[in-house]
Amino acid sequence: NAGVTQTPKFRVLKTGQSMTLLCAQDMNHEYMYWYRQDPGMGLRLIHYSVGEGTTAKGEVPDGYNVSRLKKQNFLLGLESAAPSQTSVYFCASNEQGPTYQPQHFGDGTRLSIL
Amino acid sequence: KNEVEQSPQNLTAQEGEFITINCSYSVGISALHWLQQHPGGGIVSLFMLSSGKKKHGRLIATINIQEKHSSLHITASHPRDSAVYICAVPDSGGGADGLTFGKGTHLIIQP
Numbered sequence: 630n631a632g633v634t635q636t637p638k639f640r641v642l643k644t645g646q647s648m649t650l651l652c653a654q655d656m657n658h659e660y661m662y663w664y665r666q667d668p669g670m671g672l673r674l675i676h677y678s679v680g681e682g683t684t685a686k687g688e689v690p691d692g693y694n695v696s697r698l699k700k701q702n703f704l705l706g707l708e709s710a711a712p713s714q715t716s717v718y719f720c721a722s723n724e725q726g727p728t729y730q731p732q733h734f735g736d737g738t739r740l741s742i743l
Numbered sequence: 744k745n746e747v748e749q750s751p752q753n754l755t756a757q758e759g760e761f762i763t764i765n766c767s768y769s770v771g772i773s774a775l776h777w778l779q780q781h782p783g784g785g786i787v788s789l790f791m792l793s794s795g796k797k798k799h800g801r802l803i804a805t806i807n808i809q810e811k812h813s814s815l816h817i818t819a820s821h822p823r824d825s826a827v828y829i830c831a832v833p834d835s836g837g838g839a840d841g842l843t844f845g846k847g848t849h850l851i852i853q854p
Contacts (some may be wrong), residue, residue, distance in 0.1 A: 662841045662842075664841065669846065670846060671747070671829070671831075671843070671844035671845055671846045671847065672829070672831075672842070672844040673844075674834065674840070674841035674842070674843075677840065677841050687834075687840070687841055688744075688834075717784065719786060721786075721841075726833075726840075727774070727776070727831075727833040727834070727840070727841060727842050728773050728774050728833045729774070730791070731776060731788035731791045732776075732788060732842065733788070734778075734785070734786040734787070734788075736784065736785050737784050737785070737786075739784075
């Protein structure tokens with residue numbers, strides 16, 4: 630069982646470049662989330678989705694865009710990467726939201742912006 | 744927005760010791776999560792609890808809703824328990840928002 634799969638696992642970008650991080654889940658979950666993790670800080674919510682075709686902003690959405698065209702996929706885009714976006718990015722999913730169920734996490738994407 | 748505080752930030756103990764990690768939050772909630780982040784970076788959910796106590800193997804989680812406090816205990820600790828333990832609560836006390844996380848407790852168990 631794959632669970633939540635993130636691609637790529639590592640990436641180095643130059644300032645101003647764009648890229649898309651892919652999150653795929655095979656559990657038919659409605660809710661999907663993107664978090665970033667920085668040293669000395671807890672994970673912070675970037676964007677989330679409560680179902681196919683829906684997206685919403687989290688705590689730190691600036692500089693990122695997301696799309697949920699298919700239920701199983703949640704894409705995180707950086708249009709013009711900045712060094713402040715150097716971080717480890719985690720995708721998570723669950724069926725009924727964080728109040729009712731644990732979240733299932735991917736293994737993370739380590740992104741460096743030079 | 745809920746504020747989540749964990750203590751201690753770092754903890755080093757000897758194999759076999761009883762471990763306690765604490766979590767407090769500022770706004771009433773309906774559920775609290777404990778997660779484990781492995782040295783390799785992966786995150787797994789350990790517990791979700793809304794009252795009382797839950798036990799899984801050597802791990803025990805308790806919560807006191809009135810005092811806005813939860814604890815994670817590890818009995819008979821082992822080097823393989825070395826990890827970062829993270830407490831998290833739903834962002835808005837309910838609904839579809841994600842989680843608000845504590846900064847984590849870095850636990851090292853020495854043989």
